[in-house]
Amino acid sequence: MSKAWVLGLTGGIGSGKSAAAEAFARLGIDTIDADHAARWVVEPGRPALQQIVQRFGEAILLADGQLNRAVLREHIFAEPEQRQWLEALLHPLIRAEISQYLAAAQSPYAILVSPLLVESGQYKNVQRVLVVDVPSEVQVVRALQRDQVSEEQLRAIMQTQMKRDERLRYADDVLCNAADKATLEREVLRLHEYYLTLKGGQ
Incomplete structure (x- = not known):
């Protein structure tokens, strides 16, 4: 194949x-959505989420430990350098997640x-x-x-x-x-x- x-x-x-x-x-x-991959890399227990919490504080989390995207969005829209920091953290992780999935595609x-x-x-x-x-x-x-x-x-x-x-x-x-x-x-x-x-x- x-x-x-x-x-x-x-x-x-x-x-x-x-x-x-x-x-x-x-x-x-087989399809992979980059937005879904972006969600997977910040799931609770993944290293990226810990780094985001270290930078923005516990207020960035919802009660169940998930990332509060609305709060994060406010931070990164207000301050471009925060967005750059976040992109530098997440983009390589998202790329790796996507490559792994596409390499395993069967269609x-x-x-x-x-x-x-x-x-x-x-x-x-x-x-x-x-x-x-x-x-x-x-x-x-x-x-x-x-x-x-x-x-x-x-x-x-x-x-x-x-x-x-x-x-x-x-x-x-x-x-x-x-x-x-x-x-x-x-x-x-x-x-x-x-x-x-x-x-x-x-």
Whole structure:
């Protein structure tokens, strides 16, 4: 069995990356979400969490010992140097977690889902890039419905992400997700059948 080639799946907040990834997973494709890997590396008992507590104090934890992401987010949005410190701590751990998972993938190709695929440079480690794209106004409506964040917080998150047209320049394939779920599923199936014909993603 040859090693799975890796498809990078990205898109702005609220574009439907997760829905697309789930549709690929239902077709038997191994997928790993960089955001999930980022959560695993700060689980209670993992060394990264201890270092975060040492830096920000016990107030950074919830009652059950889990990381309080909302409090952490406030710290890192307010002070850029705290964000740099956190990224320097977590990025190598997240990378290792992702590599390990992708190396063990059993499907013909595997998917790395990452909102910051391009911004973080992760796109250099994948063989092909699929951008899930929606108009910005759809993005805002969906993300506000789903994430229970203020519009201001949402705009701040969108600021850290690449502009839509810039992201599209990195795409080998674009999945337009402005319609309904059935349309998304059809598009995923069409791409999946195409991907199965590719050698090493090319």
